Amino acid sequence: MSFVMITCDLPIHGGSRAPLKPVATGSKGDVQFVSSMPAPGSSPAPKTSARMRIMAREVDSFHDAMYKIVTPLDAGVFEANIKALAKVAHVAPYLAAIPKQIREGFDFGIKEPPSERHIAKNAPLSEEQQLVMDGEMERMLDLGYIAGPYDKDELEAAVGPFRTNPISYVPKSVAPGMPPKWRQIENMSYPKAKPIDRTTDPDEAGDPSTRGHGPSQRSSSSSRPNLVSINDDLKSADFPCRWTTLPMLYRKFRELPLTAEVCGWDFADAFYQLPLRWDQRSSMCILWRGLIFVRRVPCFGGRTTPGVFGNVADLTQDLVEWKFPGVSIFKMVDDVCAVRTSDAISQEAILHFVRSLGWRLAEQKGFTWTRQFVHVGIEWDLDLMTATVTDH
Known part of the structure; x- marks a missing residue:
């Protein structure tokens, strides 16, 4: 029987780079994790209030900004389970190396740090989006995802040239009648194709709205502009993975026995649970309200x-x-969804194991064992063999 689709979703600056020496191994005790971004107030705050709140914070040292590892993932637990799995099955070397990257930061394929400073203007943001970004910046500071704020000249003197990428906000899917939600995107495909003026406008920083694994070797070209986008030098094929596609889900669900059930969960903050390696942080800095922030985790927008x-x-x-x-x-x-064919396996046991690896899960999302559920914006019914696209 077939499904019916019903259409109704750094080193410290100097002449050479120091060896990698993270100052702290990430653990669940490094930072206090919070479940969600604070909602913006009903009326606009004074323009200086967010800047003043951020400026009043205790600022991490330049060294900690570049080297500190912030992640909930537990390298030791991953390592112990990999060793146990390797006794009964092959574990690919790139997977076996993940605990080391949890401890030291993940390589996202950025081969060289910026050769000179470039501060890109952010996309124009509405007043509502500026308030949302104020809240998101403070949330990321609370979690240790970013470090700062720093003066652009002092940061460059301490860690060397850095660059920011234009920030914009795109709406998230929400249920009808719910307030809008926004996702922060950093445009790592900026600039596109053509050279741009790399001279920073003095007022620019004051405007808040303004197949193998690992990086492949690419030769440079004398015809390339001096400033190219981060994504121009990244290839998604360098980091293949086993994402599930909708056709795969259709096939799997169509073949399930009548005893099968499905449960689901979401990873909270997704990409932000991975630490960014020290030598790639200067390529993912953030400009906001005239201040510079250093990312310790990757952004949405990298290829x-x-x-x-x-x-x-x-x-x-x-x-x-x-x-x-x-x-x-x-x-x-x-x-994520899990399929079981026997009721002997509890969802609680699975989620307990996932959390033991350090993963933070979105507590307000997911569903328990069932044959009727909503997953990736589709309402599935395994008994009726239907898949209905939801309106959110």
């Missing part, structure tokens, strides 16, 4: 980010399926 995250998700899938025979995992970035 290789989904693949690097996908490698860790692949390893997690392998560990869960090994730990719980009879369970199959299907994942589409941060949306």
Whole structure:
């Protein structure tokens, strides 16, 4: 029987780069994690209030900004489970290397740091979007995802040239009647194709609205502009992963026995749970309200980010399926579903194991074992064999 689709979703600056020496290994105790971004107030705050709140914060040292590892993932638990899995199954070397990257930061394929400073203007933001970004910046500071704020000249003197990428906001899908939600995107495909003026406008920084694994070797060209986008030098094919596609889900669900059930969960903050390696942080700085912030985690907008995250998700899938025979995992970035054919396996046991690896899960999302559920914007009914696109 077939489904019916019903259409109704750094080193410190100097002559050479120092060896990698993270000053702190990420753990669940490094930072206090919060579940969601604070909602903006009903009326606009004074223009200086967000800047003053941020300026009043205790600022991390330049060294900590570049070297500190912030992640909830537990390298030791991953490592112990990989060793146990390797006794009964092959573990690919790039997966076996993940605990080391949890400790030291993940390589996203950025080969060289910026050769000179470039501060790009952000996209024009509405007043509402500026308030949302104020809240998001403070949230990321609370979680340790970013470090700052820093004066652009002092930061460059301490860590060397850096660059920012234009920030914009795109709406997230929400249920009818719910207030709008926004996703922060950093345009790592800027600039596109042609050279641009790399001289920073003095007023620019004051405007808030303004197949293998690992990087492949690419030769430079004398015809290339001096400033190219980060994404121009990244290839998603360098970080292949095993994402589930909708056709795969259709086929799997169509073949399930009548006893099969599905449960689901979401990874909270997705890409932000991975630490960014020290030598790539100067390429992902943020400009906001005249101040510079250094990313310790990757941003949404990098060409290789989904693949690097996908490698860790692949390893997690392998560990869960090994730990719980009879369970199959299907994942589409941060949306995950598990299929069981026996009621002997509890969702609580699976999620307990996933959390033991350090993963933070979105507590308000997901569903327990069932044959009727909503997943990736589709309402599935395994009994009626229907898949209905939802309106959110």
